[in-house]
Amino acid sequence: MKINIGKNINLHVGTVFDYIKEYGKLSFAEKPFCEIDSLILSQFSYLKFDGIVPMIDELGKSVNLLQMKEHPRVDHLFADERWRKENMALFSAMAGSRRFQNMRCNYHVNIIDTEKETQFSAVTIVLDDGTVYVAFRGTDETLVGWKEDLNMILEGSVPGQRMSADYLNQISTKIRCPFYVGGHSKGGNLAVYSAVHCYNHVRGMILGVYDHDGPGFRDDITQLEGYREIVPILHKTIPNSSIVGVLLNRNTNCKIIASKNPGAMAHDPFSWLITDDTFLEYHKLKGNSKRAGKFLSDIVAALSEEEIDLMINTIYQILRGSEEDNLVDLQKNLRHSLKNMNKALRDVDDETWKKIREIVRQFIEYSVFENFDKKC
DSSP: OEEEOSTTOEEEOBOHHHHHHHHTTSOTTTSOOOHHHHHHHHHHTTSOOTTTSOBTTSOOOOBOHHHHHHSTTGGGGGOOTTTHHHHHHHHHHHHTSTTTTTOEEEEEEEEEETTTTEEEEEEEEEOTTSOEEEEEOOOOSBHHHHHHHHHHHHSSOOHHHHHHHHHHHHHHHHHOSOEEEEEETHHHHHHHHHHHHSOHHHHTTEEEEEEESOOOOSSOGGGSHHHHHHGGGEEEEEETTOSSTTTTOOOOOEEEEOBSSOGGGGGOGGGBOEETTEEOBOSSOOHHHHHHHHHHHHHHHHSOHHHHHHHHHHHHHHHHTTSOSBHHHHHHTHHHHHHHHHHHHHTSOHHHHHHHHHHHHHHHHHHHHHHHHHHO
């Protein structure tokens, strides 16, 4: 793909697939780790490794991509229907490349806890030159995963974030060497949180922290000593139409990059544009991204914790009423799900609905007058 960036300058740009095609023949010893490798490994962590990659409490041997490819449960890797086609293509490209096919994966964790409202998954990857990358998975298709994302808005920290710091502390005793840490979406948030809150000596082992369009934090994490220590090695990338990465984001040192997708679809890492071996930078956030970030942040600022908690838990109660535990099955069985959700809707008491309607009314009023004042 060729793109014109003005002044008659044309750049050849592509996506992660073009990067693998161009550099896949080079080992990490020949071409050192870069930000595009981080994005690829972050997306790779969305694969369903259960029963294929050893868990952290096992004494299993690391497995590489060629071994995964021959595993009888290989199709399970792509069980998340949201990314199935893209992840299959990514895995195939990685397994067919000299650069990635021999990387070794181990110490997998995958926790889905509906009672604690937690979805947490991580994997540790050793590249062919000995470079270690700890990848945190972003939000998966489970309803509890999305509920945890909403909890992040309300609470100072959630169990998944605390688990991420514990995971780094555990990994440091197993690999005993410097490492990178990163993730996409919620995985990027976990990468930052874990690096800030892990043990001091573990933080000293971190070579770089990669946050690919992850949401920020309700508490001002930037004031913590741990955060100040990772600033020199923190790499945050957000697409020019970011909706997720701008939420509660206090990090002004973001790298704004170009995406071929508009609006919320720019969150898709397969849409991010790459030139050579770096992201194609964009001069500023698009207007819709700025407005969305402010709109969502204003919700948090305008409502009390009790009001946010009420809205989040009521919505989750209705979704859980579908009797499905993930968004894929909910959509697949939409008629049945909607019927069950309607029953759950009737179980919401009148007083709660009255409060929610009032919250929505107040926020709409706030938004309208706030925008009206700006136009005046």
